[in-house]
Amino acid sequence: MMDRFAAEEPRILVVHHAQRQGVGAGFKSALQRAKFGAITLIPGDHAFQNKGIARMFKAAGAADIVITYRDNQSDRSLNRSFQSHALRFVLNCIFGFWLFDYHSMIIYPVKWLRQIPVKADGYGYQICSLISLLQLGLTHVQVPVSLNAELRGSSRALRPRTYLELGMTVFSLLRRAPIRHIDASQVPAQTERGPR
16 A cells, blocks of 8 residues: 555655564664654554644654653553553653653654664664653653554554563663763753653
């Protein structure tokens, strides 16, 4: 289907991987080909309501990073909602950024994202990318978005393998040496955190 869209619209570029590599690998492929100053990933399963996506794009430029948070997670299953809140609490306690969400849509600055090592190919890519950028002192703003009704059995996010990968990502962030190869003079002087 996407190949058909690309044939009709020259601004669409479709990239195929020979083997399934995970959402993080797909995001990195897009990052390598990005031509503009910002990049985001919007799930293709219509997970988010359109008005929230529009609100996210309207906030672009308000800070270095636009971080959306799902304001109706309680509408999903109790188990999934609990696990999402628990993961957020753990990450906030460990890294101290006190975000409302770590796994919603994010608008990243391309020039900074290309300079940090993101080794996770699966769902951990977003935690690694976001925390690394915040640790550099980039500013952020948080924007609410709403989820559409969840389809039963539609998500692979709760699989044990996903939790193992997320745990390994957090562990790697804690044990890695500080990022030193980025020119600190290029980081904006005003690095106040966005509204929470």
